[in-house]
Amino acid sequence: MEKFSTEYFHKLANDLKFDLSDEEIEELKKILLPSRSKYPFLKKWTPKG
Amino acid sequence: MIDEDANTNAGKLAGVPVALKDNISTCGIKTTASSRILDNYVPVYDATIVKKLREAGADFVCKASMDELGMGGTNKNAYTGAVHNPYDLDRIPGGSSGGCAALVAAGCVPLAIGTDTGDSVRKPAAYCGVVGVKPTYGRISRYGIIPYASSLDHVGYFTTNVKDAALALEVLAGRDDHDMTSSYKEVGEYSKLLNSDLTNKTIGVFKTVFDEVENEELKAQFNSLVSKLEEKGAKIVNVEMPKEYMELIAPVYKTIANAEATANHSNLDGIRFGMREEGQDLEEVMTNTRTKGFSSYVRARFVIGSYSLFEENQDRLFRKAQKIRRLIVQAYAKMFEECDAVLSVAAPTIAPLIHESSNVRFGVSSFAEEHMQLQNFSGYPSITLPLGKVDSMPVAVNLTCKPFEEQKMFDVSSAIEECTGLKDNVWRDRNELFCNNWY
Numbered sequence: 454m455e456k457f458s459t460e461y462f463h464k465l466a467n468d469l470k471f472d473l474s475d476e477e478i479e480e481l482k483k484i485l486l487p488s489r490s491k492y493p494f495l496k497k498w499t500p501k502g
Numbered sequence: 503m504i505d506e507d508a509n510t511n512a513g514k515l516a517g518v519p520v521a522l523k524d525n526i527s528t529c530g531i532k533t534t535a536s537s538r539i540l541d542n543y544v545p546v547y548d549a550t551i552v553k554k555l556r557e558a559g560a561d562f563v564c565k566a567s568m569d570e571l572g573m574g575g576t577n578k579n580a581y582t583g584a585v586h587n588p589y590d591l592d593r594i595p596g597g598s599s600g601g602c603a604a605l606v607a608a609g610c611v612p613l614a615i616g617t618d619t620g621d622s623v624r625k626p627a628a629y630c631g632v633v634g635v636k637p638t639y640g641r642i643s644r645y646g647i648i649p650y651a652s653s654l655d656h657v658g659y660f661t662t663n664v665k666d667a668a669l670a671l672e673v674l675a676g677r678d679d680h681d682m683t684s685s686y687k688e689v690g691e692y693s694k695l696l697n698s699d700l701t702n703k704t705i706g707v708f709k710t711v712f713d714e715v716e717n718e719e720l721k722a723q724f725n726s727l728v729s730k731l732e733e734k735g736a737k738i739v740n741v742e743m744p745k746e747y748m749e750l751i752a753p754v755y756k757t758i759a760n761a762e763a764t765a766n767h768s769n770l771d772g773i774r775f776g777m778r779e780e781g782q783d784l785e786e787v788m789t790n791t792r793t794k795g796f797s798s799y800v801r802a803r804f805v806i807g808s809y810s811l812f813e814e815n816q817d818r819l820f821r822k823a824q825k826i827r828r829l830i831v832q833a834y835a836k837m838f839e840e841c842d843a844v845l846s847v848a849a850p851t852i853a854p855l856i857h858e859s860s861n862v863r864f865g866v867s868s869f870a871e872e873h874m875q876l877q878n879f880s881g882y883p884s885i886t887l888p889l890g891k892v893d894s895m896p897v898a899v900n901l902t903c904k905p906f907e908e909q910k911m912f913d914v915s916s917a918i919e920e921c922t923g924l925k926d927n928v929w930r931d932r933n934e935l936f937c938n939n940w941y
Contacts, residue, residue: 462805465809466805468808469764469805470771470792472793473798477798477802480802484802484806
């Protein structure tokens with residue numbers, strides 16, 4: 454299953470015992486995907502310990 | 503204002519009307535956390551702080567609306583209804599304890615108890631022009647509070663002056679065997695020992711935050727306060743945090759808070775308590791209940807939280823966020839090596855307009871908006887105090903001290919209150935509220 458596809462988010466939601474509509478997933482993608490690329494610590498931070 | 507002297511024999515808060523945020527369990531009284539999934543939930547026990555307030559003679563007058571399950575900063579996201587700012591009904595009161603802040607600001611109650619996971623007491627206090635306190639992590643028991651993110655959750659509260667804030671902590675604080683994170687440290691007589699003398703006190707001005715504030719009127723009022731504190735005998739120094747740490751506050755907070763929230767709310771399934779939607783089997787009952795019980799916004803946060811807890815993502819996201827939180831706290835603690843308290847602008851703007859504000863803030867925002875999450879990361883005691891008005895709306899300062907130095911925090915706050923003259927500062931048109939609208 455392709456990561457961040459609509460099907461992927463349906464699976465995530467179902468694992469948490471609820472549903473998301475396709476519209477809700479599109480909204481979620483708008484929030485999650487741009488913010489992931491903006492989060493600097495995802496890429497540059499490698500704290501030890 | 504609470505008249506403590508009149509109540510000596512009957513309890514420190516005898517007859518004082520108190521509002522409780524709706525995530526505080528009250529035996530026999532509906533407690534929804536403003537979520538549909540808890541629509542019919544009636545707790546069978548009191549939170550420890552409810553018992554303490556009752557023993558002190560307080561009268562509970564209402565449960566206050568909040569952002570659903572504490573998630574949000576606008577108080578628009580509430581199943582039980584949105585809250586408006588008493589100073590301007592077109593503006594938000596802030597959240598998630600916005601109902602409490604609005605009630606105190608409107609003069610309806612002198613004390614309201616909220617919770618603060620990421621500035622959820624102190625930001626609404628700033629927007630509504632009242633005093634907002636978040637004491638040291640472990641100072642007040644959280645037993646009976648519907649949790650959000652356990653490593654960040656604190657009980658906090660709102661008053662209209664510093665002395666009431668000090669008195670309230672005497673009642674609320676203390677060890678509770680039901681909450682293993684609560685502290686054994688002795689509770690002080692904060693209100694009796696209040697001392698606004700600033701001699702030999704060093705106040706650090708949080709320059710990194712100040713430099714991010716764009717509103718010139720707010721900056722001028724802040725500088726004027728700093729000058730007055732210096733005139734009263736305080737030594738003033740500038741303190742700074744590396745900007746790269748400040749920019750990490752929001753993403754680290756959101757990663758940790760969403761992950762912890764996902765785990766904490768897995769018990770809201772329609773089986774044990776709360777509302778229930780029908781289904782063919784247990785699985786379907788849970789899925790239908792959780793789909794209809796949580797708002798779209800909350801389900802989105804759960805998905806994001808769950809994502810960072812996946813085995814393949816844990817090291818890269820959740821654990822990394824925890825490590826960075828530790829680094830940020832270490833840098834923050836260094837600031838206190840040269841001062842007794844750190845003073846900053848609480849919020850860089852006045853309360854936003856309702857139609858312009860959004861809870862959807864998963865992306866990176868200005869650290870001047872999010873800096874008060876530092877005290878949730880560190881657990882340091884922190885208070886928001888009215889500073890003045892900009893465009894007829896309240897603006898505020900935030901003061902933070904080292905862990906368990908609440909007495910010092912209230913002492914310096916008392917001096918700030920003397921400088922601003924903003925004591926018992928509530929919305930002045932309360933007669934209109936009571937006379938025209940209610941009768």
